[in-house]
Amino acid sequence: MFDIAPDHAVGLYAGLLALPFAVLALKFRHAAASRVPGTVLGASVLMATSGAIHLGLVWTHLEEGVTAVLFVLNGIAYLALSQLFTWRWWRPASAALIAGTLLGYLVYIVLGFDGPDQVAIATKLIELLALALVLVPVRGETSRRKLRWRTLGVAIPVLTVMTVAVVWIDALARPDERHAHAGALLQATNEVATPGQEAAAQKLYNDTSSAIAPYRDWRKAWADGYRPGGSQTMPSTHWMNQRYVDAGYVLDPRHPQGLVYANTKHGPQLLGAMFQMKRIGEFGPDPGGPVTAWHQHENICCTPLGFEFSLMTPTATCPLGAIAITTPAMLHVWIVDNPSGRFAVDFDEKLVRKIDQA
Amino acid sequence: MLLLMQGLFWLIAGISAAPFVLGGEVFMAALSVATMLLALATLLVGIGVLWRRRRARGLAVALEVVCLFGSAVLLLLPIGFNGGPVSLMVNVALPIAVIILLRKSEAEAFS
Numbered sequence: 001m002f003d004i005a006p007d008h009a010v011g012l013y014a015g016l017l018a019l020p021f022a023v024l025a026l027k028f029r030h031a032a033a034s035r036v037p038g039t040v041l042g043a044s045v046l047m048a049t050s051g052a053i054h055l056g057l058v059w060t061h062l063e064e065g066v067t068a069v070l071f072v073l074n075g076i077a078y079l080a081l082s083q084l085f086t087w088r089w090w091r092p093a094s095a096a097l098i099a100g101t102l103l104g105y106l107v108y109i110v111l112g113f114d115g116p117d118q119v120a121i122a123t124k125l126i127e128l129l130a131l132a133l134v135l136v137p138v139r140g141e142t143s144r145r146k147l148r149w150r151t152l153g154v155a156i157p158v159l160t161v162m163t164v165a166v167v168w169i170d171a172l173a174r175p176d177e178r179h180a181h182a183g184a185l186l187q188a189t190n191e192v193a194t195p196g197q198e199a200a201a202q203k204l205y206n207d208t209s210s211a212i213a214p215y216r217d218w219r220k221a222w223a224d225g226y227r228p229g230g231s232q233t234m235p236s237t238h239w240m241n242q243r244y245v246d247a248g249y250v251l252d253p254r255h256p257q258g259l260v261y262a263n264t265k266h267g268p269q270l271l272g273a274m275f276q277m278k279r280i281g282e283f284g285p286d287p288g289g290p291v292t293a294w295h296q297h298e299n300i301c302c303t304p305l306g307f308e309f310s311l312m313t314p315t316a317t318c319p320l321g322a323i324a325i326t327t328p329a330m331l332h333v334w335i336v337d338n339p340s341g342r343f344a345v346d347f348d349e350k351l352v353r354k355i356d357q358a
Numbered sequence: 359m360l361l362l363m364q365g366l367f368w369l370i371a372g373i374s375a376a377p378f379v380l381g382g383e384v385f386m387a388a389l390s391v392a393t394m395l396l397a398l399a400t401l402l403v404g405i406g407v408l409w410r411r412r413r414a415r416g417l418a419v420a421l422e423v424v425c426l427f428g429s430a431v432l433l434l435l436p437i438g439f440n441g442g443p444v445s446l447m448v449n450v451a452l453p454i455a456v457i458i459l460l461r462k463s464e465a466e467a468f469s
Contacts, residue, residue, distance in 0.1 A: 003442075004442070121444045125444065132359040161370065168374075234382045281438070310374060314444070315371075316440055316442065316444045317368060317370065317371040320371075322386075322389055326438025
């Protein structure tokens with residue numbers, strides 16, 4: 001969702017290239033352009049941009065016959081309507097085309113024919129804005145003014161929320177193979193671990209579990225500089241050691257940057273360790289191949305009030321006061337029986353409840 | 359229209375934080391409510407601009423300047439802020455467009 005699909009990049013270039021030409025086209029048609037309001041001209045430019053993006057995508061979708069034909073028809077229709085703004089039926093035709101395109105894309109996403117990426121989401125935002133500009137009544141217009149305001153007031157919020165919701169649900173429900181769960185990008189590795197990698201992973205596990213054994217007593221962790229990050233009303237809390245983070249130890253079992261504790265009624269119970277790289281975008285050494293793949297959390301909205309987070313929306317927005325960040329790469333080593341695996345990205349929170357009840 | 363879209367984006371961000379509040383993130387509750395109130399305020403400012411209220415125009419420009427400044431800081435800091443096309447459109451191009459359009463004379467401004 002936050003990446004640009006390689007076969008969609010050309011659409012982005014086509015759209016950016018078309019933008020100045022769309023503005024120039026209006027300059028050349030000064031006589032016609034001067035007779036229509038600015039909102040119409042704005043919609044014209046946006047529709048021309050969207051049309052160019054669709055036409056640009058044809059070349060990389062030639063093997064998908066139906067999709068390529070739809071891109072051609074859609075692109076031509078957008079470009080034609082972007083220049084026909086003095087036509088009497090321009091508004092209903094444009095509104096129908098944009099709404100149809102938006103809904104058609106959502107059907108494509110739901111049926112799994114395409115996955116959402118930055119080019120697609122950007123195009124949908126351009127189309128939503130174009131639709132709003134097509135529908136908005138302008139000063140001096142008297143006919144169907146109320147109807148247009150009502151249509152605008154319903155269509156834009158409904159279509160915006162629907163588009164964002166479908167894109168987001170699809171991205172969460174059908175993540176690609178490198179996204180372990182929402183926002184966690186896995187390090188690229190070989191597919192199946194070799195015997196050597198299995199042995200290296202086992203050694204890392206043994207070394208780490210024996211090195212952090214003293215931290216089963218949280219007071220020892222506290223004495224060594226580990227501090228809980230955020231609320232302890234959550235099932236588990238990461239305790240970070242800023243000294244080890246700053247020192248930049250790399251996959252050193254004696255100096256894990258973080259410890260993970262379950263918050264139980266008996267107090268913090270050690271679940272495992274977390275190794276963290278110092279710089280964003282750098283994955284650490286991966287002795288166990290796919291078994292010990294690092295991960296980084298991308299586009300998460302982090303609150304300055306403790307270690308709490310939500311996910312950035314597909315429209316790249318965070319709640320007020322939360323900061324969108326990408327974390328440095330990290331690797332967990334779970335010393336309790338985690339059904340997802342000893343080095344899994346997540347810890348099963350049901351297990352935390354079980355530990356709590358024990 | 360741009361303010362309407364921006365208000366909707368914030369509304370979605372506010373709503374999207376709600377599941378995390380249910381998961382026990384107490385501070386996120388305050389941010390979620392604050393974001394939805396900001397969304398409402400943005401929509402009201404948009405209506406004010408439509409009604410040619412001078413104060414609403416001033417508020418809208420101030421809001422966008424703050425947004426733009428915040429986005430610039432986040433983009434410049436090495437924290438891995440998203441710099442993709444959608445982020446640039448929503449967090450940079452949209453505020454710039456609103457500022458430019460509102461700085462135009464009233465007769466020229468889009469509704």
